[in-house]
């Protein structure tokens with residue numbers, strides 16, 4: 001009788017929309033907290049392997065090492081998928097020394113994919129010639145022969161009034177939890193296109209004018225360097241180096257008063273042994289092949305200024321740890337759980353875009369042949385989208401790429417139908433501070449192009465720590481800026497969400513396959529300055 005009552009009660013207390021598997025939450029938490037390896041994984045990627053520029057020797061090492069780890073943990077189908085990217089490039093050593101008006105060693109970093117100087121460097125006088133648009137070239141034509149050109153405007157320092165390190169408080173989370181309706185047509189990538197094209201145009205102009213090299217100013221103060229460069233397809237003609245903001249401003253002040261002579265020495269190496277970038281993939285096979293698969297991903301590549309710890313060793317380590325946890329628990333999910341470590345993210349999401357075009361859907365090429373050679377960004381405005389085999393198989397994708405801060409919730413990316421389900425799946429983690437689901441979109445990383453074709457692809461809200469102010473792409477992106485407890489928390493939540501998505505009755509709701517959107521505000525006039 002009592003058993004019957006219990007049975008009746010259980011059926012009355014009908015399961016909620018997507019009641020989380022609480023027994024599995026407990027096992028995942030135990031494995032992560034008591035036998036976790038995420039901290040060691042993040043340290044290996046950052047301290048031991050170091051910078052992982054796409055197709056550089058460091059990235060090749062990381063591609064091999066991560067596959068070995070996946071295999072060692074018992075993942076299935078550990079493999080790579082290659083895509084056309086271009087040359088590898090790495091820094092051996094570099095220096096900039098001011099020879100006059102006084103001897104001074106400046107802090108410097110070669111700009112990615114610029115060529116080397118001759119051994120011993122180039123010594124030449126400096127011209128400060130700030131140029132940021134092709135129309136600025138005319139002013140400097142005929143004045144740059146034999147010179148090292150300082151190409152940045154020596155902008156004045158601004159007061160750093162905001163805290164460098166922060167965690168989100170309730171107010172900040174609440175501000176995120178308000179959906180901002182898009183008010184303009186989707187970005188056509190024109191600003192980004194002009195930016196990367198300008199790098200090429202500037203190099204061609206300087207070379208034609210007979211300049212011998214260039215220096216630019218770091219975009220952050222306090223000695224930070226970055227070294228991003230976007231000419232991986234077409235090697236620039238001239239060596240280019242970044243100087244710290246402080247060194248650059250001093251140089252610019254001295255140049256107002258008289259001649260400044262620099263020696264720039266950039267010893268960098270190209271690697272043409274294999275033009276392919278590689279995504280690393282690994283699976284926990286599901287029991288029902290027809291049910292499709294769920295995925296977690298993070299980009300394994302980094303920029304060159306430091307060790308790529310927060311961007312994105314942290315995300316890579318958390319994705320790997322979710323794989324390790326679920327493999328260690330010997331789970332048998334309904335859907336396959338796939339783990340992806342992307343390459344080529346930093347130059348325009350090349351790796352994840354290739355996965356999309358190969359497995360999910362294709363879009364027509366951009367009709368402009370120059371744009372067609374560049375990243376998938378310039379395909380975003382192209383329709384129709386043609387579905388491929390895996391389009392209807394992807395039940396959920398979770399991305400981590402907002403530094404090393406703990407999870408505070410998830411962006412539902414305008415997929416309103418997914419909000420209540422994600423809320424249920426996150427509900428066990430309220431006391432870990434991670435239960436907020438916001439409908440707002442986020443961009444700039446590997447879930448973005450999946451979202452753009454309607455797939456249920458999401459990115460986590462994370463505590464910012466010192467990511468945006470200091471660490472992102474900078475010369476201090478080292479293990480010091482990660483927090484072990486944050487990485488463990490993120491691993492627990494990622495593993496748990498993957499488990500829920502892999503076993504849910506239905507895939508997460510997807511948006512309809514997008515077609516070309518019409519202008520949101522048909523009565524708006526274009527700002528003529530926008531095209532400048």
Ligand SMILES: [Zn+2]
Pocket residue numbers: 299311312345401445
């Ligand atoms: Zn990143």
